[in-house]
Amino acid sequence: MKSGQLPFREARWGYLLAAPALLVIALVALYPLGCTLWLSFQQKIIKLPWLHTGWVGLANYRELFTDTRFWQALAHTVMFTVVSVGLELVLGLLAALAIHRARILTGLTRAAVLLPWAIPTVVAAVMWLFLVNPAFGLIPMGLRFLGLPETCQVLLAHPASAWAVIIATDVWKNTPFMTLMLLAGLQVIPVDLYEAAALDGASRWQACRRITLPLLVPAILVALIFRTAQAFMVFGHIYALTGGGPGTATETLAFLNYQAILNDMRFGYGSALSVVIFLGSLAFALFYLSAMGLQVKGEERS
Amino acid sequence: MAGIVISGLHKTYPNGAAALQDFHLAVADGEFLVLVGPSGCGKSTVLRCVAGLERPTLGTISVGGRVVNDLPPQERDLAMVFQTYALYPHMTVFDNLAFGLKMRRRPQEEIGKAVAAVAEKLGLKAHLHKKPRELSGGERQRVALGRAIVRQPQAFLMDEPLSNLDAALRVKMRTELLKLQRELKTTVLYVTHDQTEALTMGDRVAVLHSGRLQQVAPPREIYDHPANRLVAGFIGSPAMNFITARITGKGDGLVLHLGGQTLPLPGDYLERRPGLKNYQQKNLIAGLRPEHFLPLTGARRGMLGRLKIRVEVLETLGPVNYAHFSLPDPLAGREAAAWVAALDPTVPAAPGQDLEVAIEPRHIHFFDPETGKAL
Numbered sequence: 001m002k003s004g005q006l007p008f009r010e011a012r013w014g015y016l017l018a019a020p021a022l023l024v025i026a027l028v029a030l031y032p033l034g035c036t037l038w039l040s041f042q043q044k045i046i047k048l049p050w051l052h053t054g055w056v057g058l059a060n061y062r063e064l065f066t067d068t069r070f071w072q073a074l075a076h077t078v079m080f081t082v083v084s085v086g087l088e089l090v091l092g093l094l095a096a097l098a099i100h101r102a103r104i105l106t107g108l109t110r111a112a113v114l115l116p117w118a119i120p121t122v123v124a125a126v127m128w129l130f131l132v133n134p135a136f137g138l139i140p141m142g143l144r145f146l147g148l149p150e151t152c153q154v155l156l157a158h159p160a161s162a163w164a165v166i167i168a169t170d171v172w173k174n175t176p177f178m179t180l181m182l183l184a185g186l187q188v189i190p191v192d193l194y195e196a197a198a199l200d201g202a203s204r205w206q207a208c209r210r211i212t213l214p215l216l217v218p219a220i221l222v223a224l225i226f227r228t229a230q231a232f233m234v235f236g237h238i239y240a241l242t243g244g245g246p247g248t249a250t251e252t253l254a255f256l257n258y259q260a261i262l263n264d265m266r267f268g269y270g271s272a273l274s275v276v277i278f279l280g281s282l283a284f285a286l287f288y289l290s291a292m293g294l295q296v297k298g299e300e301r302s
Numbered sequence: 303m304a305g306i307v308i309s310g311l312h313k314t315y316p317n318g319a320a321a322l323q324d325f326h327l328a329v330a331d332g333e334f335l336v337l338v339g340p341s342g343c344g345k346s347t348v349l350r351c352v353a354g355l356e357r358p359t360l361g362t363i364s365v366g367g368r369v370v371n372d373l374p375p376q377e378r379d380l381a382m383v384f385q386t387y388a389l390y391p392h393m394t395v396f397d398n399l400a401f402g403l404k405m406r407r408r409p410q411e412e413i414g415k416a417v418a419a420v421a422e423k424l425g426l427k428a429h430l431h432k433k434p435r436e437l438s439g440g441e442r443q444r445v446a447l448g449r450a451i452v453r454q455p456q457a458f459l460m461d462e463p464l465s466n467l468d469a470a471l472r473v474k475m476r477t478e479l480l481k482l483q484r485e486l487k488t489t490v491l492y493v494t495h496d497q498t499e500a501l502t503m504g505d506r507v508a509v510l511h512s513g514r515l516q517q518v519a520p521p522r523e524i525y526d527h528p529a530n531r532l533v534a535g536f537i538g539s540p541a542m543n544f545i546t547a548r549i550t551g552k553g554d555g556l557v558l559h560l561g562g563q564t565l566p567l568p569g570d571y572l573e574r575r576p577g578l579k580n581y582q583q584k585n586l587i588a589g590l591r592p593e594h595f596l597p598l599t600g601a602r603r604g605m606l607g608r609l610k611i612r613v614e615v616l617e618t619l620g621p622v623n624y625a626h627f628s629l630p631d632p633l634a635g636r637e638a639a640a641w642v643a644a645l646d647p648t649v650p651a652a653p654g655q656d657l658e659v660a661i662e663p664r665h666i667h668f669f670d671p672e673t674g675k676a677l
Contacts, residue, residue: 195355196388198375200402200449210401214392 033278039271046265060272069248070273073256080163080252081231084170088227089220091171092178097208099179100186110180117176121236128169129241132156156242159249166237166250174230178223185219186212218292225288232281253277304366304456305331305489306352311361313347313513321347322513325361329457334483334490336504338497340536344513345493349459352491354378365456376405381450385462387442389434395421395445396430402453420452423482440471447479457489464499476502497537501525509533531587531674534667540592540624543641546634546671547588549578558607558663560588561629561639565607567663577677578668585633586677589667592624595643596660607661611643613651623647625657 043056064070099113116124132139132155140153155161189212197207235254238244244251244259251259257277261270311325321344329335337345350356352363354375362369370378381402389398396417403413421427424444434442443463450458463479464472480503483490494500500507501521508518509532517529528534534542547560549567556567572578578586598608617624623645628638643659651657668677 190386190388192384192386192388193390195353195375196382196384196390196449197401197405198355199353199378199380199382200453201376201405202401203376203405206405211390 036271036274036278039267040275042268042271044267045269046267056268060269061276063269064272064276069251069256070253072248073251073253076250077232077234077252077254080167080170080234081228084167084174085224085227085231087167087171088175088178089224091175092182092223093216093220095175095179096182096186097212099183113176113179115176116173119173121173122240124173125169125237125240128165128172132165157246159246162242162246162250166234166241169237169241170231170234174227178227181223181226182216182219185216189215221288221292225285225292228284228288229281232284233277253280305329305333306457306491307362307364308348308352309362311348311351311363312359313344313351313356314359320513322351322358325510325513325515327508327515327518329489329491331366331489332487334480334492334503334505335508336492336494336500336506337508337510338494338500338504338536339510341495343510345495345510346461348510349382349461349491349493353380353382353459379456380459381453381455381457382459382461383446383450383463385465387434387446387463387466389442389445389449391434394431394433395426395437398434398445399426399430399448399452402449406453416452420448423451424448439467440475443467443475447482451482451486455488457491458483460490460492462494462496463492465494465496479503497539501537507537509536511536527676528667529676531589531669531676534589534669534676538591540642540644542589542591542667543639544587544589544669545629545631545639545641546585547668548585548633549582558588558666559633561609562632563609565609565661565663567607571663575668575677581668581670581677585671587669587671587674589669590641590661590665592642592644594661594665595645596662597646597649598658598660607663608658609661611641611657611659613653613655613657616651616653618647621647623649623651625651 040060041055041057042053043051043059044053045051095113099109119127131137134140134154139155143153151157155165193211193215194207197211202210233254234252235258238250238252238255239258242250244255253273254277257270257273260266260273264270306327306329308325308327311322312320313322314320325344325348327335327337327348337348339345347356351358352365354370354373358371362371364370365378365380390401393401399417399420400413403416408416417430418427421430424447426441426444426448429437429441429445434445437445443466446463464475467475476499492499492503500509501524504521506518507521507524509516509524511532517524517533519527519529524533524537528537528542531544535544545560547558549556549558549572551557553569556569556571558565558567572582595609611625611627611629613625613627615626617626625643625645626640627643628640631637631639645651645659649657669675670677
């Protein structure tokens with residue numbers, strides 16, 4: 001209901017009741033955001049205090065958009081997001097379909113399925129660090145067993161295999177989340193639709209493609225929003241596994257941001273990067289929301 | 303088109319609950335057979351076994367002379383109309399109707415023609431591009447029917463298809479459905495808990511109770527000659543009145559004791575109802591339908607048994623008044639039996655009023671008190 005349709009007194013009450021929440025949002029979200037925006041037009045390098053500190057206009061943004069390291073980090077981030085979320089979607093969907101069909105999700109299995117997701121990112125990453133440790137890790141041991149050359153066994157030393165480890169960590173950790181979201185979506189599809197489809201002559205595969213997947217779209221969209229936003233901000237895996245290396249081969253936007261501010265102490269430049277990342281994820285969120293909105297409207301109409 | 307033959311069907315669920323026991327039923331080709339029973343009696347289980355959605359524990363099901371026990375639902379060539387309609391919510395009406403044909407890989411052109419023909423027949427032409435949620439209950443119901451018709455299956459299975467409609471629409475759809483079936487001459491196995499639907503729609507009615515088939519017969523016969531007390535009590539609304547009774551005397555002194563009163567019976571009563579012969583001087587259950595209470599007027603005065611009643615509640619429905627009263631039931635050792643009489647509105651009656659009503663002995667049903675079998 002639009003507030004315009006409410007009598008004035010009620011509308012005023014509404015604003016009054018919402019005010020504390022709005023105030024908190026302003027304090028913890030809008031204020032820091034404003035500060036960041038303000039900083040992004042300044043030169044402020046704490047490591048080099050003798051340099052000019054103060055207003056430099058768009059200089060930080062100009063530098064950012066001509067910096068190949070930024071474009072590289074953006075490409076890495078997009079690649080990571082697409083590949084890992086894509087893998088999680090496919091694996092999560094398969095797992096959800098299997099669990100749904102077999103009806104094996106008791107309390108215990110649910111806990112087991114959720115376990116990787118409940119582990120903090122850095123802890124998970126350190127676990128994988130052990131797994132890929134060239135001296136005693138399980139994976140290099142396996143590679144040695146397969147007779148691969150020594151150099152291949154130092155997985156984090158090569159850009160491609162380093163990415164593989166990062167993505168594997170993310171997929172391992174977040175597929176359970178995807179599975180549960182999609183399972184919830186599967187469970188609200190009425191059974192009699194499948195029965196009607198069976199009598200209509202649809203094979204299991206046809207029923208899956210024509211009934212299950214279309215009706216699962218809302219659940220898939222919600223799961224994708226959560227996962228994409230998270231993946232786009234990936235930092236923990238990079239920090240704990242590769243530190244952005246080898247070289248800058250696994251640097252993502254969030255990691256580059258961390259480097260600029262906390263390593264190089266370039267608060268102005270780092271803030272400019274923060275603003276760009278913020279705008280990027282805002283665009284993402286708006287895109288998904290409008291896709292969802294279409295979905296919701298479609299549901300209402302139909 | 304084909305008949306359905308179900309023989310020796312048993313269904314026991316893994317938890318040990320027996321849903322069906324030794325169920326036999328033959329639906330003739332082109333017949334509209336209604337399977338009726340209270341909820342939980344196993345009637346939907348029968349339908350789901352025929353459809354292939356559930357596996358019978360024992361017994362065979364054949365459609366058109368072909369045993370289908372081991373065929374999946376996809377290959378049985380049956381269509382089912384669900385209580386919830388089970389329309390595909392993300393598809394348009396056209397796609398809902400076309401789904402079965404598409405799955406069977408019919409040519410596009412044929413699908414278009416078939417769907418158009420069915421939409422025309424069911425008055426859905428204007429709705430073909432709409433999604434199910436945009437339709438009213440009655441329209442959705444018609445889409446569900448259309449989806450079954452368009453494929454021209456061997457037989458239709460209908461699981462309470464009208465029970466989600468409001469009362470007026472249900473009555474309308476009842477006749478529409480019947481007209482449609484007469485026109486298509488398709489075999490229909492129709493499941494309902496509504497005895498009115500059963501009586502008005504079925505060529506024959508099968509009454510199921512607690513997983514056991516009680517009687518299969520045309521509606522008139524089910525109503526006039528229920529095979530046992532369960533059928534008698536289930537078919538008819540308001541339900542048949544029951545009370546424990548006893549026949550004593552001989553010849554012209556033959557009388558029926560019920561409710562602490564006696565009704566004279568004609569001398570040849572036992573000759574005409576040979577089933578009663580062995581029950582003289584014994585308790586039996588007498589049943590009387592509410593409409594068989596007659597006003598005590600004119601010519602009837604002399605010839606009939608009379609029952610004195612005291613009206614407790616009077617329901618005025620317009621064409622008929624329902625007088626609720628209780629009869630003491632001393633033979634059964636219980637306080638009283640609650641009875642209903644459907645009285646002509648011209649009979650003056652009011653709550654608390656004492657009334658005498660007439661009963662024709664031929665209208666009384668008798669049942670064995672142990673087995674419930676009609677005598």
